[in-house]
Amino acid sequence: MDLSRQGQAGTISLGLMRYVARTPLRQNIKVSYEDAGGARKQLSQVVEDDPWDSWVFRLSSRGSFNKDETYENISSENSFSSDRVTPEWKSEFDSQYEFRQQSITRNGVTTRYPRKNWSLRTLQVKSISDHFSAGASLSAAGSTYGNIRYSLNFHPALEYNIYPYSESFKRQIRFQYTVQMNWANYMDTTLYMKMEEVIYRHQLAVAVGLNQPWGSGDFSIRGGHFLNDASFWSFSMNGNISWRVYKGLSVSFNARAAIIRDDRAILKKEASDEDILLELRKLNSAYSYNVGFGMSYSFGSIYNNVVNPRFSGR
Numbered sequence: 001m002d003l004s005r006q007g008q009a010g011t012i013s014l015g016l017m018r019y020v021a022r023t024p025l026r027q028n029i030k031v032s033y034e035d036a037g038g039a040r041k042q043l044s045q046v047v048e049d050d051p052w053d054s055w056v057f058r059l060s061s062r063g064s065f066n067k068d069e070t071y072e073n074i075s076s077e078n079s080f081s082s083d084r085v086t087p088e089w090k091s092e093f094d095s096q097y098e099f100r101q102q103s104i105t106r107n108g109v110t111t112r113y114p115r116k117n118w119s120l121r122t123l124q125v126k127s128i129s130d131h132f133s134a135g136a137s138l139s140a141a142g143s144t145y146g147n148i149r150y151s152l153n154f155h156p157a158l159e160y161n162i163y164p165y166s167e168s169f170k171r172q173i174r175f176q177y178t179v180q181m182n183w184a185n186y187m188d189t190t191l192y193m194k195m196e197e198v199i200y201r202h203q204l205a206v207a208v209g210l211n212q213p214w215g216s217g218d219f220s221i222r223g224g225h226f227l228n229d230a231s232f233w234s235f236s237m238n239g240n241i242s243w244r245v246y247k248g249l250s251v252s253f254n255a256r257a258a259i260i261r262d263d264r265a266i267l268k269k270e271a272s273d274e275d276i277l278l279e280l281r282k283l284n285s286a287y288s289y290n291v292g293f294g295m296s297y298s299f300g301s302i303y304n305n306v307v308n309p310r311f312s313g314r
Contacts, residue, residue, distance in 0.1 A: 092124075219237075
């Protein structure tokens with residue numbers, strides 16, 4: 001496996017020359033080869049400019065509809081995202097809109113229970129050095145389920161990787177500190193008698209990632225609290241392990257657990273039976289956890305990504 005990795009690294013290095021050719025470093029790089037007679041010849045390489053300037057765009061849409069004499073269900077999910085990753089910058093934009101409506105007809109009367117969620121987000125990350133990054137995300141969102149009419153969130157952050165980012169394909173230990181400024185306008189009065197508020201909190205996250213011959217694994221913990229009231233806090237752990245069983249076949253296990261003491265959007269009024277059974281609104285909960293198992297099989301080219309792990313998993 002190590003010999004295979006070395007061979008892959010050599011091939012990837014050759015493939016990355018097309019990207020190096022677009023940077024100022026191209027003036028200091030020459031490509032040569034040694035033929036059977038040992039003579040070294042200088043080569044020049046002409047690389048056409050990328051017409052997309054490293055941008056990647058994704059559109060996604062799906063929906064469903066089903067109906068009988070009593071029940072009717074409509075759902076629609078739409079998303080758009082774009083990202084641009086270079087050694088110096090990482091830019092991400094994404095938007096999502098989800099609509100779900102359940103209707104129940106009883107005694108000739110139809111009652112509809114809609115649920116809507118939407119979000120807009122951008123992330124900008126600057127590579128400061130091979131160990132440090134700085135960035136910020138700006139987002140807006142709304143959720144009938146979460147009792148949020150509108151919210152605006154600004155999260156500047158700093159990240160430090162113990163290992164150079166150039167080694168992230170095999171190992172990384174990242175520390176990220178984030179200051180969060182959140183403004184929220186609620187749809188109804190919350191448990192804390194608020195219809196609108198501004199919240200300031202900070203968060204520290206630690207993420208560990210390994211990529212070894214047997215497979216890969218990652219583990220992260222994060223915790224934070226309000227800057228003006230430490231009694232509002234949260235803590236979560238997330239882990240995933242994937243074993244390479246044979247070539248492209250892998251099995252994976254994942255688990256997540258969280259303690260929640262800082263959800264300010266929970267409705268004050270009592271939840272109805274419809275709210276609970278149809279999951280129309282978020283209920284107050286002090287904790288959550290989930291576990292999962294999966295299998296996957298992949299095939300095709302292994303030289304199809306330029307990895308920039310900075311600010312991953314935010």
